[in-house]
Amino acid sequence: MKSVAVFKCAVGLLFLPILAVAQTTPEAFLAQLPAIPNTVCGVDSAVVNHFSNRIATVQASLQQVIDQIHAEAESNLTKTQNNMRATIAQQSGLSQADMARLEQDNVSDDEAEAVADKVMRNTYNVSLAEMQSVSEMSEADQEKWAQNYANQQMKQAQENPQQVKQKQDKNAHLYALAKEQKEIGERIQAKMNELSQLAKAIELQDTLETRTLQQKSAPLEKQLCSGICSPAEIARSNAAEKQIYSLHRTYCSKLSPMQLAYVARYLTVIKGLFPDYRRLTVVQNELSKINLGVEPVHPDLSCYAAVDEYMHVLASAYNYWVAPFEQY
DSSP: OOOOOHHHHHHHTTTOOOOOSOOOOHHHHHHHSOOOOSOOBTOOHHHHHHHHHHHHHHHHHHHHHHHHHHHHHHHTHHHHHHHHHHHHHHHHTOOHHHHHHHHSTTOOHHHHHHHHHHHHHHHHSOOHHHHHHHHTSOHHHHHHHHHHHHHHHHHHHHHOHHHHHHHHHHHHHHHHHHHHHHHHHHHHHHHHHHHHHHHHHHHHHHHHHHHHHHHHHHHHHTTOOOSSOOHHHHHHHHHHHHHHHHHHHHHHHHHHHHHHHHHHHHHHHHHHHHHHHHHHHHHHHHHHHHHHOOOOOOTTHHHHHHHHHHHHHHHGGGTTOBOOGGGO
């Protein structure tokens, strides 16, 4: 059974920008899909084909929306990369020349060390050489250095209370966002784990029922005749064929209810997770904007990914399908 990883898919699409045109909503795509069948055993092949074709049609439409989002992201890639460089440079106190030097493949160790020293001084007011010397101190000297450093930081905070407050507020906001991101991710993952357990239960039952089917079908298959057969052989073959079909119908009747229940549960879970997917995107967008200065992703992108995955799951509704005997 195909395992689900929607949450990873959402994180993987983190840096795609919002598409500024109207699109079909994820809910609307779900509404266009065929209903989950009540039974699949003995259903006419035309019904199955119509079901599959309907899914394929909706899936093609959804892919167009996703492709359009990717195209928009590609067109804004240079802008996004420039924003990231500018934000990182501002936060670390580096110049554009420093950033360009670091991005070169042939940057020397001395150049990299000089930039690292600049970052340390701008960010922590400590030189790289001083930090290296601290690492070579005794434990007692390290504690003394740390206390002196803390006193210096406290003195600076008293001299610039507004600046410290802004930094504290920003850090608190980032912490709250990261905490919420983790909580939402855990909720989503818990639901995905639930679906994964259902899928594993079907796999286990499938293994058991397949073994039984093969054991009972094997002696009957030896009675099937082809080519030139006597009337008695034909009669025996026809009877064996009906028995084999009956075994397959039994196999279907045991496994298909589990599969259909899994598909139904998957749909319920996905619909219930839409608010979490959307809120997670909002949180990730804000974190990305603050930390990297990148453009936000489309608010429904994770939902589109979830709907796309559901289409694959819905297509599995007929995994254990057995056609009417005359089509078997």
